[in-house]
Amino acid sequence: MVSALGLDIGRKRIGVAGCDRTGLVASGLTTLECRSLEEVIARLRQLVQERSVEILVVGVPYSMDGKLGFQAKQVQKVAHRLARTLHLPVEFVDERLSSFQAEQLILAERRSPSRHKALIDRKAAAIILQQWLDHRRMAAK
Template sequence: MSRISALGLDIGQKRIGVAGCDGTGLIATGLTTLVRTSFEQDIAALRQLIQERHVEVLVVGLPYTLQGTLGYQAKRVQKYAARLERALQLPVEYIDERLTSVEAEQLLITQKLSPSRHKALIDRKAAALILQQWLDERRRTSPKNPPLEIVTNEEF
């Protein structure tokens, strides 16, 4: 299986949740939450992560409406992601992120943490859910790997 290095981004008006994946493309984990101050600072922080992790693609959660259309917020995210793509010179792929923040909040509640006190953690977990969804879809649509050959002790 080919190696992949991607960053998942949950882009909000105040923060950007960031997730990364292991090189095999199996597991996404939350990395950090960037507090948005300026586009230049966002780029600097992302560029550092991209260099450290040898990132090849940005996976951006697109907040479709519950009816499945692109609303105002989704268009804002697309515009911002296009700026990221140009500034960072990396391809951007979108994934439907409907309800990922709700799912992230539920994960916190099960851990007995208050969602209202852990907004940055919610953003990071939402980014991990976005990236995990992309990784899972990528595996489902890629050509299947041939089965591994099992070697027994008798063959040594």
């Protein structure tokens, strides 16, 4: 199975998720503060080495009509830069509702979404990666 990192790239934070060795379950790993690109790259490089990552899976926030808006293009630009720097391929996943789903999970845990933004980013990254894993598993059948 392939080792992947799921990324929910935002302006202030990047949620990061990984998958288990079987490639069945994605879980949130960490949330990176976007103070500097160099700092983000250093932390991602460390995770890539620790987890023997082979691919980046990045959520793209398409608009509800399925078009690439400004934010989606920015996310793709950052993702391609990270992939080039880390020498990894990148695949994109439609993440239109992943943050909303993550907020719903936080609410179900009786927590306040406004106080747990980093947790939302991690959960959104896990949702993105899980979608990708599920899609690959279905395509392999």
